[in-house]
Structures are given as C-alpha cells and as structure tokens.
Amino acid sequence: MTKTLKAEDKIKEAARSLFIEKGYEATRTRDIAEKSGINLALLNYYFKSKSQLFEMIMLETFQHFMKGVLSTLNDPNTSLTEKLEQFVDSYIDMLMSQPNLPYFIIGELKNKPGHLLEIIQQKETILQSVFFQQLRAKMPDTSPQASMQILVNLTSLTIFPFLAKPMIKGISHMSDPEFKKMMLERKKLIPKWIKMILDN
Amino acid sequence: MTKTLKAEDKIKEAARSLFIEKGYEATRTRDIAEKSGINLALLNYYFKSKSQLFEMIMLETFQHFMKGVLSTLNDPNTSLTEKLEQFVDSYIDMLMSQPNLPYFIIGELKNKPGHLLEIIQQKETILQSVFFQQLRAKMPDTSPQASMQILVNLTSLTIFPFLAKPMIKGISHMSDPEFKKMMLERKKLIPKWIKMILDN
DNA sequence: GTCTATATTCCGATAGAC
DNA sequence: GTCTATCGGAATATAGAC
Numbered sequence: 035m036t037k038t039l040k041a042e043d044k045i046k047e048a049a050r051s052l053f054i055e056k057g058y059e060a061t062r063t064r065d066i067a068e069k070s071g072i073n074l075a076l077l078n079y080y081f082k083s084k085s086q087l088f089e090m091i092m093l094e095t096f097q098h099f100m101k102g103v104l105s106t107l108n109d110p111n112t113s114l115t116e117k118l119e120q121f122v123d124s125y126i127d128m129l130m131s132q133p134n135l136p137y138f139i140i141g142e143l144k145n146k147p148g149h150l151l152e153i154i155q156q157k158e159t160i161l162q163s164v165f166f167q168q169l170r171a172k173m174p175d176t177s178p179q180a181s182m183q184i185l186v187n188l189t190s191l192t193i194f195p196f197l198a199k200p201m202i203k204g205i206s207h208m209s210d211p212e213f214k215k216m217m218l219e220r221k222k223l224i225p226k227w228i229k230m231i232l233d234n
Numbered sequence: 235m236t237k238t239l240k241a242e243d244k245i246k247e248a249a250r251s252l253f254i255e256k257g258y259e260a261t262r263t264r265d266i267a268e269k270s271g272i273n274l275a276l277l278n279y280y281f282k283s284k285s286q287l288f289e290m291i292m293l294e295t296f297q298h299f300m301k302g303v304l305s306t307l308n309d310p311n312t313s314l315t316e317k318l319e320q321f322v323d324s325y326i327d328m329l330m331s332q333p334n335l336p337y338f339i340i341g342e343l344k345n346k347p348g349h350l351l352e353i354i355q356q357k358e359t360i361l362q363s364v365f366f367q368q369l370r371a372k373m374p375d376t377s378p379q380a381s382m383q384i385l386v387n388l389t390s391l392t393i394f395p396f397l398a399k400p401m402i403k404g405i406s407h408m409s410d411p412e413f414k415k416m417m418l419e420r421k422k423l424i425p426k427w428i429k430m431i432l433d434n
Numbered sequence: 435g436t437c438t439a440t441a442t443t444c445c446g447a448t449a450g451a452c
Numbered sequence: 453g454t455c456t457a458t459c460g461g462a463a464t465a466t467a468g469a470c
Contacts, residue, residue, distance in 0.1 A: 041435075059259035063464060073437055078465055080435095137344055140397050144337055147400040154404035161406065179416060182406050183423065190394035195386050197340050197397070200347040204354035206361065206382050216379060223383065230434060231427050241453075263446060273455055278447055280453095 042080045044070040049077075050091045054138045058088050089149075092142055096150055099139060102128070107165035114168040118225040122192055126221050129196045130214065136193050160185075172232055187231065191224045242280045244270040250291050254338045258288050258345075289349075292342055296350055299339060302328070307365035314368040318425040322392055326421050329396045330414065336393050360385075372432055387431065391424045 039047065048070035052061045063084050067074040081087035106121050129136065143150060160166065169181040195202060195217060203213055239247065248270035252261045263284050267274040281287035306321050329336065343350060360366065369381040395402060395417060403413055 057257075057259065059257070062462090064462095074464090075438085075466080076436065082465095084464065137341065141337065141341060143398075143400045144334075147404075150400070151404045154401065179419075182402075183416070183420070185405075186395050186398070186402060187391060187427070189398065190390040191387060194390035194394040194397075197394075198343075198386070198389065200343040200350070201354065202382075202386060204347075204351045205385075216383070219379075220383070226434075227387070227427075227431050230430050234426075234430060262444090264444095274446090275448075275456085276454065282447095284446065 041070075041072050041076055044072055045077055045080060046087070046091065049087055050095065053088060053091055054095070054132075054134050057138070057141060092146075093149070093153070095135075096139065096143075097153055099135075100153060104159055104163060107160065107163040110164050114165070114172060115225065115229065117165050117168070118188065118228050121188065122224045123221050125192050126217055129193065130217065133196060133199070136197055140197065169232075184228065184232065188224070188228055191220070191227065195220070241270075241272050241276055244272055245277055245280060246287070246291065249287055250295065253288060253291055254295070254332075254334050257338070257341060292346075293349070293353070295335075296339065297353055299335075300353060304359055304363065307360065307363040310364050314365070314372060315425065315429065317365050317368070318388065318428050321388065322424045323421050325392050326417055329393065330417065333396060333399070336397055340397070369432075384428065384432065388424070388428055391420070391427065395420065 045066060049061075049066045052066055052069060063077055064074055066087075067077055077084070077087065081090070102124075103121075106117060106124060109117065109120075112120065154160075166181055166185075169184055170178070173180055173184075199213060202208065202216075203210075208216070245266060249261075249266045252266055252269060263277055264274055266287075267277055277284070277287065281290070302324070303321075306317060306324060309317065309320075312320065354360075366381055366385075369384055370378070373380055373384075399413060402408065402416075403410075408416070
C-alpha cells in the first residue's frame with residue numbers, strides 16, 4: 035500500500051508527518067527527502083519550495099480536521115446529547131493516536147490566521163450546523179453568544195488536556211498509562227458536565 | 235527606565251519578546267541584536283550561544299508563571315470559591331495582555347518536557363496547595379484523581395479559548411472587541427460552571 | 435522523472451581592533 | 453565592553469547529466 039505510492043505522494047506523506055511532529059521551522063527538507071526515500075531535488079521539482087509544500091499540507095490537514103468536526107456536528111439523526119458524546123468520544127480517540135495534531139493546528143493557526151479563515155467561513159457551516167440549531171432550541175432565552183460559549187467549553191475540555199499533557203503529568207506525577215486512563219474517564223465526564231451547564 | 239538597562243538586560247528583554255512571539259526556531263539572533271539596539275557579537279559575549287540564552291529565558295518565564303499560579307492557589311486567607319474567582323480573573327487579564335504566552339509555554343513544554351519537570355515538581359507545591367486541600371475537603375468521597383480533573387477543567391476553560399482565538403473568531407465572525415467581551419464574560423461564567431461541577 | 439553535484443543564501447559564532 | 457568584519461557550517465534551491 036505505502037510502497038506503491040508515487041514519489042510525489044511519498045514526499046507529501048513524509049512532509050506531513052514531519053511538519054506535524056516538529057513544525058515548519060524545525061523541519062529540514064533533507065529530512066523529508068530521507069524519510070520519503072526519494073531525492074531532495076524531487077521535492078523542489080514537484081512542489082517548487084518548502085513553503086509551498088507546507089502550505090498545501092496545512093490546507094489539506096485543516097480541511098480534513100474541519101470535515102471531521104462537521105460530520106459529527108451536522109448529523110441530523112442524532113440528539114444533542116448523542117452529539118456531545120460522539121464528539122468527545124471520537125476526538126479523544128483521535129487525540130490519543132495523533133497527539134501532535136493539536137499543537138500543529140493551534141500553532142499554525144496563530145501564525146497564518148488569514149489563509150484559514152476562508153476554510154472556516156465557507157458557507158458558515160458550523161454556526162448553521164444541526165448541533166447549533168439544537169443548542170439554540172435548548173437555550174431559547176439566552177443570547178446567540180451563549181451557544182458559542184458552550185462550543186468553546188466543549189472543545190476546551192476535550193482538547194486542552196492534550197496540549198497541557200506535559201504539565202499535567204508533571205504536576206500530578208502521572209505515568210503515560212495513568213494519563214490515558216484519565217482521558218478515557220473524561221469521555222464520560224465531559225458530556226455530563228456540558229449537560230449540567232446547559233441545564234443550569 | 236528601559237533606556238537605562240545594561241546591554242546584557244537589553245538583549246535579554248529583546249530575546250524574551252521575540253522568543254515568546256515567534257518561538258525558538260523562528261527567532262534569529264540578528265533580530266534579537268537589532269531589536270535590543272546592541273551588537274550581535276555581544277549576544278555571544280554575554281550568553282555564549284542562542285540556545286543558552288533561550289534556556290535561561292524559558293526557565294525564568296516558566297518559573298514566573300508557576301509562581302503566579304501558586305500565589306493564588308496557595309493563599310490561606312481565601313475560600314475555594316474566592317480562589318476560583320481570583321484564578322480566572324487574574325489569568326484572563328494576563329492572557330489578554332500577553333496573548334502569545336500560552337503558545338510559548340505549551341509549545342516549549344512539548345519540546346523539552348525534561349527540564350521543566352524539575353520546576354513543576356519542586357516540593358510538589360501544587361498538589362499540596364491550599365487549593366487542593368480545599369478541593370479534597372469538598373469532595374471527600376471521590377478519588378484523588380477527581381480533584382485533578384477539576385484543576386484540568388479550570389485551566390482548560392480559562393486558557394484554551396485564547397489558544398483557539400483565531401478559530402473562534404473565524405467560526406463566529408467575531409471582531410477583536412467582541413472576542414474580548416466574550417472572555418470578560420467568561421470571568422463570571424467559569425467559576426459558576428466549576429462550582430456546578432463540584433456540587434454535582 | 436530521477437539523480438549527483440553545486441550554487442546560493444542565511445545564520446550562528448568568533449577573531450581581533452578599539 | 454563594544455564594535456566591524458568575517459568565518460564556517462547548514463539549509464534551501466537549482467543546474468545539468470542520465
């Protein structure tokens with residue numbers, strides 16, 4: 035499978051892995067070439083420059099990320115409670131298997147806010163998602179900003195612990211398995227907490 | 235005030251500002267020299283190398299950060315509720331005036347987990363803080379891990395929105411003042427939410 | 435399309451005058 | 453202590469053979 039990739043795709047996969055792991059500045063084109071098993075010159079042949087290769091990968095990664103978010107938040111066949119549970123469950127699984135992804139997205143979104151706004155704002159999909167409709171129906175008396183606060187809470191409680199993993203482990207003297215156990219426990223707790231906030 | 239700094243301190247201040255803004259890899263020693271108004275050679279004269287300068291700044295910054303956390307969490311004269319309110323209030327103020335700080339701390343803690351554990355673990359101060367004692371007194375029937383979950387929630391709800399600021403603004407079409415207003419509103423909301431979780 | 439060899443730019447660090 | 457000038461290496465990018 036991986037062996038049958040064309041050179042162009044081999045480069046892209048190696049670059050994606052390295053950019054996500056180490057960031058743009060710390061990634062060397064030589065390392066991308068070596069990891070992909072192809073020659074350094076081919077990188078420039080196919081992608082013109084390191085920065086253009088990075089741009090392409092960042093856009094793809096971010097679009098894939100947003101697509102994943104929306105697939106859960108836009109499901110018309112699940113209740114609000116089910117969406118909360120699915121969101122937390124699938125995101126915690128994803129973050130456990132790809133721990134560097136949030137650093138990458140958060141970090142790059144800081145450096146290049148402009149580019150990605152276009153993707154976020156395309157058709158205003160999140161604000162108009164089924165999730166948001168269900169949220170507003172549940173909180174009819176509050177301001178529109180109130181449902182945004184709920185989404186911020188949901189993502190904060192889910193994603194931030196993975197960003198703060200080194201600090202959490204240091205403060206509480208946790209091992210890796212203990213940290214994992216704590217995050218699995220949050221799968222049940224976060225939806226419960228969000229519902230408490232909603233029902234306040 | 236700033237004008238009377240010695241060359242050594244001018245370099246350090248410029249370096250701190252640039253490292254926090256752009257990270258280690260993206261910061262050029264030439265930029266540090268230019269920003270501090272001194273010569274590039276002096277950087278190596280005083281600090282030997284870019285990496286040693288960075289090490290020093292990171293340690294100082296992180297120690298200062300931890301000191302701030304502890305000064306609130308360790309106050310014997312405030313109740314648990316007051317600590318929650320003070321923590322959120324002072325951290326949101328801090329994050330509004332130093333928006334790049336969390337990126338720096340989170341990012342560098344990922345790259346060099348080893349160094350900083352020593353600082354975090356010094357005397358195990360957070361686990362033994364007054365805040366934690368008050369937390370455990372409030373939740374006597376739960377596991378020790380449960381109070382750690384509360385601290386994770388508190389920091390997640392407070393810090394993550396600033397890391398995700400570009401995404402939040404993009405999704406909800408917020409201006410900078412509107413984002414600021416949203417964060418000020420969270421000053422009241424977060425302590426309320428945490429107390430709800432505690433009283434569940 | 436793919437490689438080798440090389441050009442070019444950039445950056446951290448230092449030598450040496452003052 | 454501070455500066456000018458420069459070194460030496462590393463990293464990106466390209467030229468040109470195959």
